Amino acid sequence: MCTAFTFQKGSLYFGRNMDLECHFGEAVVITPRNYPLSTKQAGVLPSHYAMIGMANTTGNYPLYAEAANEKGLCMAGLNFPGNAWYRPEGRPGRRALAPYELIPYLLGSCATLAQARQMLETVDLIAVPFGPGLPLAPLHWILSDASGSLVVEQTEEGMQIYDNPFGVLTNNPPFPFHRENVRQYLPLSACPPRNNFCPPVELTPFGQGAGAWGLPGDFSSASRFIKTLFCKTHSVCGEDEASCVSQVLHVLDAVAMVRGAVVTPEGAPDQTNYSCCINATEGVYYYKTYDNSRVTRIALTPERGQGLELMVFPLRKDADFLEE
Numbered sequence: 001m002c003t004a005f006t007f008q009k010g011s012l013y014f015g016r017n018m019d020l021e022c023h024f025g026e027a028v029v030i031t032p033r034n035y036p037l038s039t040k041q042a043g044v045l046p047s048h049y050a051m052i053g054m055a056n057t058t059g060n061y062p063l064y065a066e067a068a069n070e071k072g073l074c075m076a077g078l079n080f081p082g083n084a085w086y087r088p089e090g091r092p093g094r095r096a097l098a099p100y101e102l103i104p105y106l107l108g109s110c111a112t113l114a115q116a117r118q119m120l121e122t123v124d125l126i127a128v129p130f131g132p133g134l135p136l137a138p139l140h141w142i143l144s145d146a147s148g149s150l151v152v153e154q155t156e157e158g159m160q161i162y163d164n165p166f167g168v169l170t171n172n173p174p175f176p177f178h179r180e181n182v183r184q185y186l187p188l189s190a191c192p193p194r195n196n197f198c199p200p201v202e203l204t205p206f207g208q209g210a211g212a213w214g215l216p217g218d219f220s221s222a223s224r225f226i227k228t229l230f231c232k233t234h235s236v237c238g239e240d241e242a243s244c245v246s247q248v249l250h251v252l253d254a255v256a257m258v259r260g261a262v263v264t265p266e267g268a269p270d271q272t273n274y275s276c277c278i279n280a281t282e283g284v285y286y287y288k289t290y291d292n293s294r295v296t297r298i299a300l301t302p303e304r305g306q307g308l309e310l311m312v313f314p315l316r317k318d319a320d321f322l323e324e
């Protein structure tokens with residue numbers, strides 16, 4: 001399970017939890033502007049916008065789970081099993097992209113969400129895996145810039161591009177379910193409840209937090225969507241960078257998976273392998289991992305964007321205690 005959301009405060013911040021029972025060979029990866037990005041059927045982007053995100057780099061290709069480009073456009077792929085559907089082949093006149101190509105291609109080509117939407121209208125997602133040992137990932141995507149967010153889902157009914165006014169995405173069911181489900185939680189509030197239940201009797205809540213009684217706390221996709229949206233909407237946070245990064249990571253903590261609390265059908269414990277916060281406006285990637293709560297910061301500087309090779313920053317997985 002995974003959760004992604006946006007948070008705007010001066011800069012645009014993009015947060016994501018990677019919930020998975022194993023690692024996917026992930027590292028923070030900068031793809032510089034002149035690193036050629038090839039696609040199986042839609043040609044090569046010899047030069048493009050530089051980007052930073054978490055990726056596997058098998059075959060020297062940046063297989064991103066989430067990333068942001070130097071223009072402030074960001075994107076994450078989240079599991080969408082049973083609903084994601086890819087075409088056996090692209091239709092004539094369309095841009096055929098494999099699912100793993102979508103993030104580098106769009107972030108490489110588009111400066112804004114509006115441009116990405118226009119390009120998406122020409123795209124067919126095709127069932128072409130990256131290579132042996134790397135199966136097709138059944139995904140849907142959230143794309144965001146300072147103007148808002150979109151969700152992209154390709155199902156057997158074709159590709160749908162939804163406006164996402166919440167700036168939140170989790171996993172199944174398809175986005176229209178989450179959009180409707182929000183309506184069930186309208187009475188929830190961050191403030192103490194008034195006694196609307198039995199006004200003739202003087203009644204007060206037990207203590208703090210009672211205004212959100214019924215806010216889901218389980219780890220299901222529908223529940224994480226609601227809890228993330230609630231925390232994001234009611235967030236109170238300072239204006240400075242450290243406060244914003246800390247706040248985004250706290251919202252992610254509120255829906256993070258504690259090892260053992262979620263077990264996959266195969267019997268493996270799921271966990272939040274990493275939580276990241278991208279300052280998309282400044283091109284900075286912050287993350288922490290399950291056993292290492294120290295936040296690592298990696299900037300996509302102009303010099304790094306000029307390089308000729310992928311820059312790979314291995315994940316800091318080991319505990320890092322401050323000894324005093």
Ligand SMILES: C[C@H](CCC(=O)NCCS(=O)(=O)O)[C@H]1CC[C@H]2[C@@H]3[C@H](O)C[C@@H]4C[C@H](O)CC[C@]4(C)[C@H]3C[C@H](O)[C@]12C
Pocket residue numbers: 001002018019020024056063064065077078079080081099100129130134135136137138139171172221
């Ligand atoms: C498993 C990840 C999504 C996590 C998630 O949403 N879990 C939810 C579980 S559930 O539905 O709620 O049960 C996805 C997100 C991005 C995916 C990766 C990216 O798509 C890039 C490549 C694509 C290759 O085809 C497979 C390896 C891979 C490196 C993918 C591995 C894996 O499928 C990733 C890491």
